Amino acid sequence: MDDGLNGRRLREAGALGLVVLAGLVAAALFVMLAGKDPLATFRVMLGYALGSGNGFAEVVVRAVPLCLAGLGVAVAFRCNVFNIGADGQIVVGAILAAAAVMAVPGLPGPLALAVFLACGIAGGAIYGGIAGWLRARFGVSEIIVTIMQNYIAIQFLTWMVRGPMQEAMGMFPRSDRLPDGAMLGLMVDGTRVHWGLALALAATLIVHVAMRHSSFGFQVGVVGRNPLVARFAGIADRRVVVLAMLASGGLAGLAGAVEIAGLHHRLQDDFAPGFGLLAIAVALLARLEPLAVPFSALLFGVLHVGSGAVQREIGLPFPVVWIFEAIVIFGCLGLGAVRARTVRAAA
Amino acid sequence: MAPLLELRAITKRYPGVLANDDVGLTVDAGEVVAVLGENGAGKSTVMNIIAGLVRPDAGDILIGGRTVRPRSPRDAAAMGIGMVHQHFKLVPTMTVAENIVLGDYRAGRWLLRPGRNAARIEALLAELGLNADPATPVGDLDLGARQKVEIAKALFRDAGILILDEPTAILSRRECDQLYDIIRRLAARGVAVLLISHKLDDIFAVCDRVYVMRQGRVVGERTVAGTPRDDLVRLVVGGALELPERDGAQSAPGQALIRLRDVTLRRPGAPPALRDVTFDLHAGEVLAVAGVEGNGQAELVEALAGMLPPASGRIDHDFAGQARRPTAAALRRAGLGHVPGDRHGMAMLGDMDLRDNVMLTHFHMPGFARFGLLRRGTAAALADKVIDRFEVRTPHAATAIGRLSGGNQQKLVVGREMNHATRVLLAAHPTRGLDLRTIAFMQRQLLDHRNRGGAVLLVSSDLAEIWRVADRVMVASSGRLHGPVRIADTTIEEVGAWMTA
Numbered sequence A: 001m002d003d004g005l006n007g008r009r010l011r012e013a014g015a016l017g018l019v020v021l022a023g024l025v026a027a028a029l030f031v032m033l034a035g036k037d038p039l040a041t042f043r044v045m046l047g048y049a050l051g052s053g054n055g056f057a058e059v060v061v062r063a064v065p066l067c068l069a070g071l072g073v074a075v076a077f078r079c080n081v082f083n084i085g086a087d088g089q090i091v092v093g094a095i096l097a098a099a100a101v102m103a104v105p106g107l108p109g110p111l112a113l114a115v116f117l118a119c120g121i122a123g124g125a126i127y128g129g130i131a132g133w134l135r136a137r138f139g140v141s142e143i144i145v146t147i148m149q150n151y152i153a154i155q156f157l158t159w160m161v162r163g164p165m166q167e168a169m170g171m172f173p174r175s176d177r178l179p180d181g182a183m184l185g186l187m188v189d190g191t192r193v194h195w196g197l198a199l200a201l202a203a204t205l206i207v208h209v210a211m212r213h214s215s216f217g218f219q220v221g222v223v224g225r226n227p228l229v230a231r232f233a234g235i236a237d238r239r240v241v242v243l244a245m246l247a248s249g250g251l252a253g254l255a256g257a258v259e260i261a262g263l264h265h266r267l268q269d270d271f272a273p274g275f276g277l278l279a280i281a282v283a284l285l286a287r288l289e290p291l292a293v294p295f296s297a298l299l300f301g302v303l304h305v306g307s308g309a310v311q312r313e314i315g316l317p318f319p320v321v322w323i324f325e326a327i328v329i330f331g332c333l334g335l336g337a338v339r340a341r342t343v344r345a346a347a
Numbered sequence B: 001m002a003p004l005l006e007l008r009a010i011t012k013r014y015p016g017v018l019a020n021d022d023v024g025l026t027v028d029a030g031e032v033v034a035v036l037g038e039n040g041a042g043k044s045t046v047m048n049i050i051a052g053l054v055r056p057d058a059g060d061i062l063i064g065g066r067t068v069r070p071r072s073p074r075d076a077a078a079m080g081i082g083m084v085h086q087h088f089k090l091v092p093t094m095t096v097a098e099n100i101v102l103g104d105y106r107a108g109r110w111l112l113r114p115g116r117n118a119a120r121i122e123a124l125l126a127e128l129g130l131n132a133d134p135a136t137p138v139g140d141l142d143l144g145a146r147q148k149v150e151i152a153k154a155l156f157r158d159a160g161i162l163i164l165d166e167p168t169a170i171l172s173r174r175e176c177d178q179l180y181d182i183i184r185r186l187a188a189r190g191v192a193v194l195l196i197s198h199k200l201d202d203i204f205a206v207c208d209r210v211y212v213m214r215q216g217r218v219v220g221e222r223t224v225a226g227t228p229r230d231d232l233v234r235l236v237v238g239g240a241l242e243l244p245e246r247d248g249a250q251s252a253p254g255q256a257l258i259r260l261r262d263v264t265l266r267r268p269g270a271p272p273a274l275r276d277v278t279f280d281l282h283a284g285e286v287l288a289v290a291g292v293e294g295n296g297q298a299e300l301v302e303a304l305a306g307m308l309p310p311a312s313g314r315i316d317h318d319f320a321g322q323a324r325r326p327t328a329a330a331l332r333r334a335g336l337g338h339v340p341g342d343r344h345g346m347a348m349l350g351d352m353d354l355r356d357n358v359m360l361t362h363f364h365m366p367g368f369a370r371f372g373l374l375r376r377g378t379a380a381a382l383a384d385k386v387i388d389r390f391e392v393r394t395p396h397a398a399t400a401i402g403r404l405s406g407g408n409q410q411k412l413v414v415g416r417e418m419n420h421a422t423r424v425l426l427a428a429h430p431t432r433g434l435d436l437r438t439i440a441f442m443q444r445q446l447l448d449h450r451n452r453g454g455a456v457l458l459v460s461s462d463l464a465e466i467w468r469v470a471d472r473v474m475v476a477s478s479g480r481l482h483g484p485v486r487i488a489d490t491t492i493e494e495v496g497a498w499m500t501a
Helices: A003-033 A038-051 A053-078 A086-103 A109-138 A142-160 A196-213 A215-225 A227-232 A237-264 A275-285 A290-313 A319-346 B043-050 B073-078 B096-101 B114-127 B143-156 B173-188 B200-206 B229-237 B297-304 B328-333 B343-347 B354-359 B376-389 B406-420 B436-451 B463-469 B492-500
Strands: B005-014 B017-027 B032-037 B058-063 B066-068 B081-084 B161-165 B192-197 B209-214 B217-223 B256-265 B274-282 B286-290 B312-317 B336-339 B424-428 B455-459 B472-477 B480-486
Touching: A003 A038, A003 A319, A038 A053, A038 A290, A053 A086, A053 A109, A053 A196, A053 A215, A053 A237, A053 A275, A053 A290, A086 A109, A086 A142, A086 A237, A086 A275, A109 A142, A109 A237, A196 A215, A196 A237, A196 A290, A215 A227, A215 A237, A227 A237, A227 B343, A237 A275, A275 A290, B005 B043, B017 B032, B017 B043, B017 B192, B017 B217, B032 B043, B032 B173, B032 B200, B032 B229, B043 B081, B043 B161, B043 B192, B073 B081, B081 B143, B096 B114, B096 B143, B114 B143, B143 B161, B143 B173, B173 B192, B173 B200, B192 B200, B200 B229, B209 B229, B217 B229, B229 B436, B256 B297, B274 B286, B274 B297, B274 B455, B274 B480, B286 B436, B286 B463, B286 B492, B297 B424, B297 B455, B328 B336, B336 B343, B336 B406, B343 B406, B354 B376, B354 B406, B376 B406, B406 B424, B406 B436, B424 B436, B436 B455, B436 B463, B455 B463, B463 B492, B472 B492
Parallel strands: B032 B192, B032 B209, B081 B161, B161 B192, B286 B455, B286 B472, B336 B424, B424 B455
Antiparallel strands: B005 B017, B005 B058, B058 B066, B209 B217, B256 B274, B256 B312, B472 B480
């Protein structure tokens, strides 16, 4: 490889480091504003999230849905389709999966699980596919459609767990426990780490191969860069947009189903708060590279779990953590813009 | 008296390339001087050094005998140097007047106030013969008019030295003549004009003196008057240049490969670009489409390539068998190659490497994918073959194609398309922006393809090129396609008259 390319990679890695550093500094400022010691805060944060077995297990638990949904966002963004609707797709996937196993009780274990996960994928895929089709057929902005779809899905969930799918006792906004056969078991005893971790890692590999080595992934990359070049190359660009949104929604839907099957074992209100937006940050921080997504998801898991510890032990309000997350997201977007400029300058 | 602009022993080294080696030149006030050379000869580096975009490793720039070191385009502008780049640096959504004052603090440091300078702007536009309202968005102007805005921008900053980088590359014949006029008038009022070009026509039309560059060095300086064309060509290419010649004896037009009957073409939402087109493209011929650009040639090529379905009439791709609605992919598999006029916008992806750009039109071909997975090795081998056969100068097959010079990008695109163009090659302006040697090479490729029994549809606005390689010619003008007629049965004058009819 020539020097120029390596040089650019190096500069990009440096810029990434700067983003993280800037996030830390800014977060430290806010911690100080709140009257606490930033160093102690970071020590508690990392000490619990990375230094204790239980803490790290919780990081992994949090990272699993972020990884799956982040992969979905990466697929859509690679196609230059801005799927902001992972939240909605997660919810619809979970609802459809839960409804399916409740509607057909008595399925044998493995089959029930397969149906559960397949319905999760299908729910998210259909919901995302709608936005993809509207964009491909009528040129409707997928950003607006998916944002609106999020509201619909979340309100729909709120109604479902208070109405048709509410538990028999009628106490809480949640469903009854779902049949055990359809649920994912624990992968590491003594923690909450479930087999969803294996699914997320398998999905990472599959998406990596699909995006980097398959004909479909190549077409996604071409359409994402320039639809006119895609038409020139004989690619049905609209079809690729719809397929990319199906895949993207499907992965988000799988994230929703896995979160229910592995963690909550029942449908409940607000079971994946803000995961869809976090998934965008996860995908951007991973530079839309599938293999980097699990690591990016882990980082956000560390942030979440560590800040929980900080809240308990230092008494720091939670919003400070959100500020840190927001700074990282801004940084990633800025980095993307810088990168686009250097690429254009090189061309 | 010292010359207005002088370069002394300018040297600039990039990793692996000596872009400028001991370059010296002078330009006097009121003089038009050309820097002539092939793509990659180092012309643009010289200009970028003068314009403050690139710093030389060694050597001096003198203005009026005083050494200067422009460190930025703004610096250079303050020294009276104005540069018009080949790719315009205008903001399409801003008006003509706003673009002219943009970046010039005298027009207001914080707010653009084109109104303050309205009289001056109008005078400049009038001098340049641009009949556009200064309040028109630049995006609504054609390329020739945008270039005048660029020149106006430089003159607004009182540029005494005007550098034009390949100014005629994108202009029509008529626009070229207008530009030559403007250059002569500017020189007459004392502006020093430095013109970078690889087109001999530019040199003979408007220049007083010419420096010829090859491989980073100035290899010759000539006074244009009295210098024979051949002399310059030899200097540019470093030897004699053999132009390919069509050999009538080898032309044996065979069966029709594509047939058009009463075809009308229009893009969605636009008026028809071409009406009632009827012709056959035969095996073993080069069929040229002459005409001023923008008369439906782009639509015609896209329709033949399966990208634009006809609004009415029928196109039979006989070479592709009985496919009812042939797609771009199906036609490529059946033996079609397509070199579009808009190389950057359509034929390549600048940030992808050469191998993936080869894969671009091959991924649906047998051998390039199996079970839905790409076989990158096949594309890499083909990329190496194209790089070798078409002499693409690149550091590596894994280099992003956007980093290559325009000529080398074009060679890769043509080489790639010719790989699957076993039957039909659609080539729109395949030699535009290329240097003489590469033009000769490309034209030879077209003729070889024809002599192997392939069909070539050549879109060109260069009649000399058409006369050199085509068997028949059609003319696109005002929404119609005239002809085709055999080249042997017509004259350049006749075709030229149709073009402007």
